[in-house]
Amino acid sequence: MLRYAVKRIMTGILSLFVLATVTFFLVRLIPGSPFMSGGVSQSVVEAIEEEYGLNEPLPVQYLSYMAGLLQGDLGISYQDPGTSVTEIIARAWPLTASLGTAALIVSLLAGTGLGILKVMSRKKAVGHMISAAGMAAAGIPGFAAAILLLLVFSVKLKLFPASGLYTLSSYVLPVISLSLYPTAVITRMMANALAAEMGKEYVLFARAKGLGRGRIVLTHALKNAFLPVLSYAGPAFAYLLTGSFVVESIFTIPGLGREFVDSISSRDYTLILGLTVFMGTVVILVNLAADLLAACLDPRIRRNFAGREG
Amino acid sequence: MKKKTVAAVLACALFCGVISGGCTQAPETDGADSRITVAINSDTGSMDPAGSIALTYLAYSVSALDELLTYDENGEIEYRAAESFEVNEAYTEWTFHLREDALWSDGSEVTAADFLNTITRALDPASGSGYAVYLFPIENAEEIYNGEAQMDSLGVDTPDEHTLVFHLEKPCVYFLDLLRLPVYTPSCEKYADAVDSGWATDPERSLANGPFYLAEYVPDQYFVLKKNENYWNEDAVKLDQITYRFFDDTQSMANAYEAGEVDVATSLPSTVMQLYEGKEDLMVTDQIATRYIYFNLNVEPLDDVRVRRAINLALNREELCQIVGADTEPTYNLVAKYMKDRSTGEYFVDGAPQPFEENAELARELLAEAGYPDGEGFPVLTYSYPTLEMDSDTAQVIKEQLKETLNIDIELRAQELQANYSTRYAGDFDMCRMNWTADFADPYTYLSMLLSNSTYNCSGINDPEYDSLVEQSDSQTDPVKRSELLHAAEQRAVGEEFYIIPLYAMKSVNLVNPDITGIRQIPASGALEYRYAEKGQ
Numbered sequence: 097m098l099r100y101a102v103k104r105i106m107t108g109i110l111s112l113f114v115l116a117t118v119t120f121f122l123v124r125l126i127p128g129s130p131f132m133s134g135g136v137s138q139s140v141v142e143a144i145e146e147e148y149g150l151n152e153p154l155p156v157q158y159l160s161y162m163a164g165l166l167q168g169d170l171g172i173s174y175q176d177p178g179t180s181v182t183e184i185i186a187r188a189w190p191l192t193a194s195l196g197t198a199a200l201i202v203s204l205l206a207g208t209g210l211g212i213l214k215v216m217s218r219k220k221a222v223g224h225m226i227s228a229a230g231m232a233a234a235g236i237p238g239f240a241a242a243i244l245l246l247l248v249f250s251v252k253l254k255l256f257p258a259s260g261l262y263t264l265s266s267y268v269l270p271v272i273s274l275s276l277y278p279t280a281v282i283t284r285m286m287a288n289a290l291a292a293e294m295g296k297e298y299v300l301f302a303r304a305k306g307l308g309r310g311r312i313v314l315t316h317a318l319k320n321a322f323l324p325v326l327s328y329a330g331p332a333f334a335y336l337l338t339g340s341f342v343v344e345s346i347f348t349i350p351g352l353g354r355e356f357v358d359s360i361s362s363r364d365y366t367l368i369l370g371l372t373v374f375m376g377t378v379v380i381l382v383n384l385a386a387d388l389l390a391a392c393l394d395p396r397i398r399r400n401f402a403g404r405e406g
Numbered sequence: 407m408k409k410k411t412v413a414a415v416l417a418c419a420l421f422c423g424v425i426s427g428g429c430t431q432a433p434e435t436d437g438a439d440s441r442i443t444v445a446i447n448s449d450t451g452s453m454d455p456a457g458s459i460a461l462t463y464l465a466y467s468v469s470a471l472d473e474l475l476t477y478d479e480n481g482e483i484e485y486r487a488a489e490s491f492e493v494n495e496a497y498t499e500w501t502f503h504l505r506e507d508a509l510w511s512d513g514s515e516v517t518a519a520d521f522l523n524t525i526t527r528a529l530d531p532a533s534g535s536g537y538a539v540y541l542f543p544i545e546n547a548e549e550i551y552n553g554e555a556q557m558d559s560l561g562v563d564t565p566d567e568h569t570l571v572f573h574l575e576k577p578c579v580y581f582l583d584l585l586r587l588p589v590y591t592p593s594c595e596k597y598a599d600a601v602d603s604g605w606a607t608d609p610e611r612s613l614a615n616g617p618f619y620l621a622e623y624v625p626d627q628y629f630v631l632k633k634n635e636n637y638w639n640e641d642a643v644k645l646d647q648i649t650y651r652f653f654d655d656t657q658s659m660a661n662a663y664e665a666g667e668v669d670v671a672t673s674l675p676s677t678v679m680q681l682y683e684g685k686e687d688l689m690v691t692d693q694i695a696t697r698y699i700y701f702n703l704n705v706e707p708l709d710d711v712r713v714r715r716a717i718n719l720a721l722n723r724e725e726l727c728q729i730v731g732a733d734t735e736p737t738y739n740l741v742a743k744y745m746k747d748r749s750t751g752e753y754f755v756d757g758a759p760q761p762f763e764e765n766a767e768l769a770r771e772l773l774a775e776a777g778y779p780d781g782e783g784f785p786v787l788t789y790s791y792p793t794l795e796m797d798s799d800t801a802q803v804i805k806e807q808l809k810e811t812l813n814i815d816i817e818l819r820a821q822e823l824q825a826n827y828s829t830r831y832a833g834d835f836d837m838c839r840m841n842w843t844a845d846f847a848d849p850y851t852y853l854s855m856l857l858s859n860s861t862y863n864c865s866g867i868n869d870p871e872y873d874s875l876v877e878q879s880d881s882q883t884d885p886v887k888r889s890e891l892l893h894a895a896e897q898r899a900v901g902e903e904f905y906i907i908p909l910y911a912m913k914s915v916n917l918v919n920p921d922i923t924g925i926r927q928i929p930a931s932g933a934l935e936y937r938y939a940e941k942g943q
Binding site: 128251350 | 448450451452457458531532534601602603604626627651652653654655658661662664665666667822823825827828829831
């Protein structure tokens with residue numbers, strides 16, 4: 097198990113290295129300069145580029161960037177003189193992370209609950225309604241849902257703030273927008289897995305023992321049915337944690353997603369690279385954590401790892 | 407069972423913790439009535455007048471920094487940091503006497519050295535100031551910027567704490583107009599040491615000599631200005647606080663206004679005009695800007711003036727503006743339609759006949775004369791423009807109109823804004839979109855762009871006659887004669903040589919809480935100013 101984890105981490109570091117290298121050169125292929133704007137003359141642009149070492153040959157710039165990266169130095173933002181990329185990540189990440197975590201928790205709770213309800217309910221209409229709602233939630237693009245929620249609940253009804261992340265109530269709309277899709281997926285996964293579990297022999301045995309349906313689901317079937325959800329939750333969490341460009345932009349939340357979009361349109365090379373490396377790290381770590389967690393929960397996967405060790 | 411309860415409680419606590427961890431502190435906006443919240447575009451650029459400034463600085467400086475003097479809406483001089491000035495007969499030596507009661511927000515005196523501080527720092531190319539070129543009328547400033555002279559040779563003297571003298575290379579009649587630019591604005595010598603030392607966004611070190619000072623700055627979210635009790639004209643300042651909140655796009659701003667989260671939202675999409683038609687909130691102001699197209703004179707057949715003229719005459723700008731949006735108005739000039747001529751008090755462009763008239767028939771004739779009857783044999787030209795909604799719509803209309811009138815084809819090349827700047831600077835285009843907002847209230851800000859040696863001349867214009875007209879106007883001290891020279895220059899560039907295709911002037915669509923009074927429009931840029939605004943009566 098330990099060896100597996102170490103191996104995964106090593107692959108992760110290699111992936112990050114490749115990611116940083118590819119991004120470094122790709123970013124330079126975009127036309128434009130970080131210092132070019134409508135009102136700055138060419139000579140000024142050249143003078144500043146020299147100041148930041150952008151006139152050096154590309155391989156030299158690459159080596160010096162990588163040397164910095166190895167020491168954990170992500171460099172200085174070009175657009176925000178005097179501010180390091182690390183500082184920018186440090187101020188944007190808490191917003192994105194809290195939003196993503198809240199959205200994940202909401203999706204897990206709502207998705208599991210609805211999934212159970214769908215399987216357990218004796219009324220067919222309930223099942224149909226959940227399916228229909230799930231289809232709609234999965235089908236409507238996040239940005240459309242976000243705009244709709246914004247128009248109805250903040251612009252028209254004025255129930256929630258339209259912008260920023262200043263109070264608890266300002267979380268409601270962005271979290272709902274973010275969790276619609278994962279909730280729909282989890283509901284369906286949960287319902288399918290649970291229905292499959294309910295047909296298995298141990299459930300039959302439990303029923304023969306005289307246990308009620310509710311008891312069987314909660315104490316026996318749920319744990320098993322949760323495994324596929326967990327394997328989905330890992331990548332979903334990684335996605336939510338690295339920021340939703342669209343939702344952050346619609347609700348004016350200065351998180352990672354917004355920084356990322358801004359950095360690209362302003363050609364802030366160091367910031368683009370820093371954010372890419374950071375997001376890559378988050379994705380790799382979260383996926384690793386999800387795999388390890390699954391291994392802890394499922395003895396079969398655990399044994400698999402052990403097999404590889406031997 | 408107990409274990410599960412504990413787990414549930416812990417989970418709830420974790421959830422709340424997660425959420426509150428991400429909550430940022432809200433700017434204080436409610437409470438006393440004399441506070442307003444203004445929505446502005448995303449946090450860009452430095453707040454240092456000597457640095458690479460953009461929207462954030464412009465919003466900040468309007469309320470927080472006093473320039474030496476400025477012009478009011480009637481074209482009269484309004485003294486701010488200075489209380490008087492004199493100029494020699496040759497217009498080469500300008501002496502400003504600073505107000506002795508002017509104080510920084512920490513109570514220390516504003517001195518001539520504070521003005522010099524910004525100038526010397528901006529003359530270091532590493533500062534990234536895009537406005538340093540406007541210091542070049544000062545003796546040796548250009549040489550210092552290019553590293554060919556020492557800073558002590560700079561033509562700025564500070565004989566005493568309250569006197570500032572500028573020695574110019576040659577007469578510059580619009581020098582007073584330049585004074586509103588960031589590079590002529592003071593930065594407190596005590597703290598403002600370098601562009602990247604972070605002083606400008608640190609409320610402890612970022613001092614103001616204007617009616618408001620920086621009290622809080624949260625990057626990417628908002629900044630708060632509070633009333634400067636040390637301001638020399640403090641009694642006239644009615645607001646206690648102005649909060650500027652950053653927004654990514656204008657639609658979010660309009661939403662925030664509708665939801666009551668901000669009191670003022672500026673530069674909104676033109677659709678807002680219809681939504682708020684007839685309501686008190688809507689405030690439409692003139693932008694001192696021209697949107698136009700550059701021809702590349704190095705590309706055949708655009709080197710032929712008949713072709714350039716034909717394209718100009720073939721367009722129907724009225725129709726274009728109807729399609730593009732209610733916030734546009736046709737223009738046939740390079741100088742912004744709403745820029746005033748101080749010698750007459752009227753709009754500058756109204757001081758001369760319109761440079762040319764649209765005429766589809768004549769356009770076809772001209773094209774035939776140039777060797778392309780009914781567009782036959784005319785090469786496909788490329789039009790490069792940024793992928794902003796307005797420019798994309800414009801491009802479609804132009805393509806359609808030129809096809810219909812001249813039977814020529816235009817290939818549309820939509821580019822991201824940054825990529826479009828690069829294309830333009832590199833001269834890698836047939837026709838390229840350009841938008842110019844005035845830096846200062848003088849036609850020179852427009853006409854200088856087409857000079858042979860201008861950094862904005864990316865289209866290969868090299869016209870000694872034009873250069874000579876503009877240069878003569880530089881030193882012409884008689885305002886009427888100077889206006890004539892400027893009009894002649896514009897007529898040559900736009901109405902005879904057709905170096906550009908003027909398209910339209912723009913209005914700015916703003917929403918303002920009707921409880922707020924006293925908002926003024928800055929004549930030079932068209933931006934709104936809140937110095938002497940009041941909220942609630």
